[in-house]
Amino acid sequence: MEGEDASMELKELESAIEGILFAAGDPVPVERLCLTLEQDRDTVDSVCQKMADAYSYDRRGIRLVRLENSWQMCSAPEQAGYIRRALENRRPAKLSQTALEVLAIIAYFQPVTRAYIEQVRGVDSSYTVGLLLERGLIREAGRLAVPGRPMQFKTTKSFLRSFGLASLDDLPELASASQEDAQLTMEMETALRRLREAETAQDAGEEPGGGEEP
Secondary structure, three states: OHHHHHHHHHHHHHHHHHHHHHHHOOOEEHHHHHHHHOOOHHHHHHHHHHHHHHHHHOOOOEEEEEEOOEEEEEEOHHHHHHHHHHHOOOOOOOOOHHHHHHHHHHHHHOOEEHHHHHHHHOOOOHHHHHHHHHOOOEEEEEEOOOOOOOEEEEEOHHHHHHOOOOOHHHOOOOOOOOOOOOOHHHHHHHHHHHHHHHHHHOOOOOOEOOOOOO
16 A cells, blocks of 8 residues: 555656656756655656656656756657647757857856957957847856956856756866966867757757747
8 A cells, every 4th residue: 555655656756746847847956856845856856767768668758857956857859750740840050160159168167258259260259149048058157357357258058958968077078178278278179069960960950948049
C-alpha cells in the first residue's frame, strides 16, 4: 500500500511539474519549483530528469531540458518543421561569422565590455552587440567600476538553449588561450567552428512550450 501511495505522489509531482513548465514556457528555476511543490532540490531534479529521459526515449513531441539551474519545456527538435508550418513562424536568420565571433568572446570571457570586444577584434562592434541583445543571446550585466563606467555583457539562457548547452561548462574548451594569450585568435577560431557546428545541429530548433524561440 505504501508503495502505491508513493507511486501516486510521484505521478502527482510529475503532473504538477509538467503543468508548471508548460504554462511558463520560459525556464523555471529549480528553487521556484521546490518552493511551490514543497520538495527538496534532489527530489525535484530527479523527477525532472526522469521525465526528460522518458520524453526522449518515447520520442514524444515535447522535451524537458535543463538550463543551468532551471528546467524548460520545449518541442522536440525533429518536429520543428511541422510546428513552423502550422504556426507560420520562421526561424530568425542564422548568425553571421561576425556575430558568432562577438558572441564567442562574450561567452568565454564574460562579463566583458564593448571596448574589450573591440580590442580583441580590432573593429567597432557596437552594431553586432546591439543585434545580439535584440536576439536575446546576451544581456547587460552591470557597469564596470572604472572611469566612464562602461556596460558589461553576459550570455543568456537563450544562448545556452540555442547552442544545445546545459551550462557554460559545456562550451568547447580553449586549450591554452587567456585574455592576454597570443594564441587567442587561433583558439577562438577553433571554438567558433565548434559553435557554428552546434548552431547547425540546432538548426531544427527546440521551440519552447510557451512561445517562439528567440
